[in-house]
Amino acid sequence: MNIVIASGKGGTxxxxxxxxxxxxISQSYNVHLIDCDAEEPNVxxxxxxxxxxxxxxxxxxxxxxxxxxxxxxxxEFCRFGAISxxxxxxxxxxxxxxxxxxxxxxxxxxxxxxxxxxxxxxxxSSPSPSLTxxxxxxxxxxxxxxxxxxxxxxxxxxxxxSVWDGPPGTACPVIETMxxxxxxxxxxxxxxxxxxxxxxxxxxAKTLGIPRGIVINRSDGEDGPTLAFCKEENIPVIxxxxxxREIAAIHNRGAILSAEKKEWKEKFIQxxxxxxxxxxxxx
Amino acid sequence: xxxxxxxxxxxxxxxxxxxxxxxxxAAENRFGRTPFFVIYDDETGKVIETINNASVNDASGVxxxxxxxxxxxxxxxxxxxxVGGNANQGLLTAGIPAYAFGEAETVAEAYAAYKAxxxxxxx
Numbered sequence: 295m296n297i298v299i300a301s302g303k304g305g306t307x308x309x310x311x312x313x314x315x316x317x318x319i320s321q322s323y324n325v326h327l328i329d330c331d332a333e334e335p336n337v338x339x340x341x342x343x344x345x346x347x348x349x350x351x352x353x354x355x356x357x358x359x360x361x362x363x364x365x366x367x368x369x370e371f372c373r374f375g376a377i378s379x380x381x382x383x384x385x386x387x388x389x390x391x392x393x394x395x396x397x398x399x400x401x402x403x404x405x406x407x408x409x410x411x412x413x414x415x416x417x418x419s420s421p422s423p424s425l426t427x428x429x430x431x432x433x434x435x436x437x438x439x440x441x442x443x444x445x446x447x448x449x450x451x452x453x454x455x456s457v458w459d460g461p462p463g464t465a466c467p468v469i470e471t472m473x474x475x476x477x478x479x480x481x482x483x484x485x486x487x488x489x490x491x492x493x494x495x496x497x498x499a500k501t502l503g504i505p506r507g508i509v510i511n512r513s514d515g516e517d518g519p520t521l522a523f524c525k526e527e528n529i530p531v532i533x534x535x536x537x538x539r540e541i542a543a544i545h546n547r548g549a550i551l552s553a554e555k556k557e558w559k560e561k562f563i564q565x566x567x568x569x570x571x572x573x574x575x576x577x
Numbered sequence: 578x579x580x581x582x583x584x585x586x587x588x589x590x591x592x593x594x595x596x597x598x599x600x601x602x603a604a605e606n607r608f609g610r611t612p613f614f615v616i617y618d619d620e621t622g623k624v625i626e627t628i629n630n631a632s633v634n635d636a637s638g639v640x641x642x643x644x645x646x647x648x649x650x651x652x653x654x655x656x657x658x659x660v661g662g663n664a665n666q667g668l669l670t671a672g673i674p675a676y677a678f679g680e681a682e683t684v685a686e687a688y689a690a691y692k693a694x695x696x697x698x699x700x
Contacts, residue, residue, distance in 0.1 A: 366645070366649060369642075369645045370645075372638070372642075373635065373636075373638070374636075374637055374638040375635075375637065375638020375639060375640060375641035375642040375663060376638060376641070378641040378642065378644055378645040378648075378667055378670075379645055379648070379649075380644065380645065380648050380667065380670050380671035381648055381671050381672060382672075383670060385641065385666065385667060385670045385671075387638070387641060387663055387666065390637065390638045390641070390663065
């Protein structure tokens with residue numbers, strides 16, 4: 295059972311929901327919590343302690359200047375300007391490379407090989423025997439977030455329950471995160487931008503064929519337009535988190551709401567059960 | 578070296594980024610995303626080619642792609658407004674100096690200022 299958390303808009307509470315959901319499930323079942331927000335991973339802040347790290351690499355071209363005839367085929371092929379054939383040499387700008395391998399195929403004299411280059415890392419910890427936390431962390435200035443996300447998901451792949459905390463937005467990193475999910479929980483807030491971005495994320499999940507449920511966070515009771523959208527799209531609202539000073543204070547000091555408030559542990563277990571129901575199956 | 582090769586080595590080509598396809602067009606500030614390149618033969622001072630920039634709408638890596646294209650055209654000097662980091666690396670590696678056209682408004686004015694030696698070298 296893979297549950298992905300998305301939102302469109304940043305700052306709506308994806309990590310808050312992911313952390314509380316995974317922690318609550320872990321009181322009864324084994325669970326893997328994967329932080330797929332590789333550009334701004336924050337899940338680990340809620341689980342301090344010992345962790346292991348391993349690098350994530352991407353393949354980039356290397357040119358054998360003995361074999362290279364400076365014919366230009368690789369540079370003409372590359373859409374990203376990562377490899378350019380100049381007067382006397384081939385220039386490679388690895389930070390522009392998308393690791394597609396096309397330059398290697400385009401080279402008529404087999405002068406190009408692929409070599410690994412570090413673009414990020416995977417950090418893994420076990421805050422409790424039933425909870426494994428894996429974070430995908432993209433190095434600053436790098437572009438290949440999907441590669442790091444894919445590696446993080448692969449590291450946590452299993453037959454049990456996984457919670458994938460997604461990045462904001464609706465582009466490649468989010469699509470990579472959603473890939474393979476059984477259900478998508480969309481966390482929103484009842485603001486004009488929260489709703490506008492929710493519509494985009496909901497549309498993306500629909501396009502990918504992932505059943506959806508909605509959590510309205512920081513609800514001040516004035517959720518009319520958001521509720522109308524959910525009704526129109528036939529997406530169930532499976533949790534309301536009120537705009538509450540105490541909840542905010544607990545979260546803001548890096549604590550887990552469900553661990554401090556029994557009623558919230560129960561609500562997040564209910565959220566898990568509702569998510570399973572939306573996915574149309576059993577855990 | 579044959580005579581043809583000698584002639585190619587001796588011909589200096591000066592490329593100016595341009596908003597249009599003639600020497601009377603306004604000079605373009607951007608390097609990689611310029612709409613046109615106007616190329617002068619520096620021996621005769623005549624425009625020998627204008628190039629419609631095929632990379633203008635590409636998502637990324639435009640600078641290095643344009644440098645590769647200019648190298649394939651045998652360009653020796655670039656005159657433009659400013660050059661980004663990736664293009665800068667490309668021009669340096671290719672050994673093509675770049676000058677800022679500064680106050681010049683049209684392509685022809687930029688070329689005249691280059692000939693007068695008043696332009697600032699930026700790469």
